[in-house]
Amino acid sequence: MLTADLLISLGIDLAALDPAPQWTPRDVPGLERLKVRHPCVCCGQPSTVVGAVEAPGFGRRWVDRCTRCLVAMTPRGRSAAPLEDTLDVLRKAVREAELTIPLKIVTDKA
Numbered sequence: 001m002l003t004a005d006l007l008i009s010l011g012i013d014l015a016a017l018d019p020a021p022q023w024t025p026r027d028v029p030g031l032e033r034l035k036v037r038h039p040c041v042c043c044g045q046p047s048t049v050v051g052a053v054e055a056p057g058f059g060r061r062w063v064d065r066c067t068r069c070l071v072a073m074t075p076r077g078r079s080a081a082p083l084e085d086t087l088d089v090l091r092k093a094v095r096e097a098e099l100t101i102p103l104k105i106v107t108d109k110a
């Protein structure tokens, strides 16, 4: 579920998001917004989906995302393995692959 807290945890500035109108049952404003491919709020690539979030202090804001970022931000079921074990495997894979791109791991754990 798209929430203001999720966007903040990803470093997205809620004030920079375009104001969105109130939700309507057929969401016509959302369909209209898709006619222009706004930059994805996460990576800047052309967006393919549009959503909106109620941002405390900012009102309802558009959240334009590319498909890749939509998938990355979609919550999934919990792993059968403990989170630390999963993160250790991921860190090891990053080291072995000698990735030079920054890797940001976001979890709901402190």
Ligand SMILES: [Zn+2]
Pocket: 040, 041, 042, 043, 044, 045, 065, 066, 067, 068, 069, 070
């Ligand atoms: Zn993106």
